[in-house]
Amino acid sequence: MSKPKSPRKVASNEAFASLQSTKGSVQKAQLVLSLIRGKKVEKAMNDLTFSKKRLAESAKTLLMSAIANAENNHGLNVDKLVVDRAYADKSVVMKRFSPRGRGRSAGILKPRVHMTLVVKEMQEVAKPAAPKAVRKSASAKPAAKKPETKTEGENA
Known part of the structure; x- marks a missing residue:
């Protein structure tokens, strides 16, 4: 008998989505x-919308899925x-062959990737008011005087 699967460990203020075997x-x-x-x-969605990378479209759908999971499943x-964690894992690599000259063939690798994204609800943290630093006025301390030096040409 196999071991029973354990549920995924996600905190109460987190939601995740994963995308399997993306090209x-x-x-x-x-x-x-x-x-x-x-x-x-919101900023992440905007960045992915205007990104020129081909995988940005897949990452955008993954982000929308994680947002929907957070709203509907976790409230x-x-x-x-x-976006708390976002990472990619290696998936299967499809291998194809292309005919080449002199009756040979060359291998072509077509990789796939798993993408996982975890969103987290941030709590409002009240920042303590930092005491303002007291500035010393410029007139409080006079500037240091430059010492006078005598040159060899001067005789005093």
């Missing part, structure tokens, strides 16, 4: 996901959501 490489997916990591979801406030 693209892990490096290219990490470039797109690092663009939105740590940003508010989180969409205005306070921040």
Whole structure:
């Protein structure tokens, strides 16, 4: 018998979404996901909309899915959501062959990638009021005088 699957560990103020076997490489997916990591979801959505990367469209649908999961499944406030974690994992690599000259063939690798995105609801943190630093006025301390030096040509 196999071991029972454990439920995914997600905090009460988090929601996640994952996208499996998307066409693209892990490096290219990490470039797109690092663009939105740590940003508010509105800003991240805007960045992905105007990104020229092909995987940005897949990451945008993934972000919209994570936002919908947060709102519908976990009851989180969409205005306070921040992209907490975003990462890409390697998936299967499809291998194809292309005919070449002299009866040879060359291998073609078509990589796939898994993308996972976790959004987190940020709590309002009251910042303590920092005491203002007291500035010393310029007239409080006179500027240091430059010492007079005698040159060899002068005889006093």
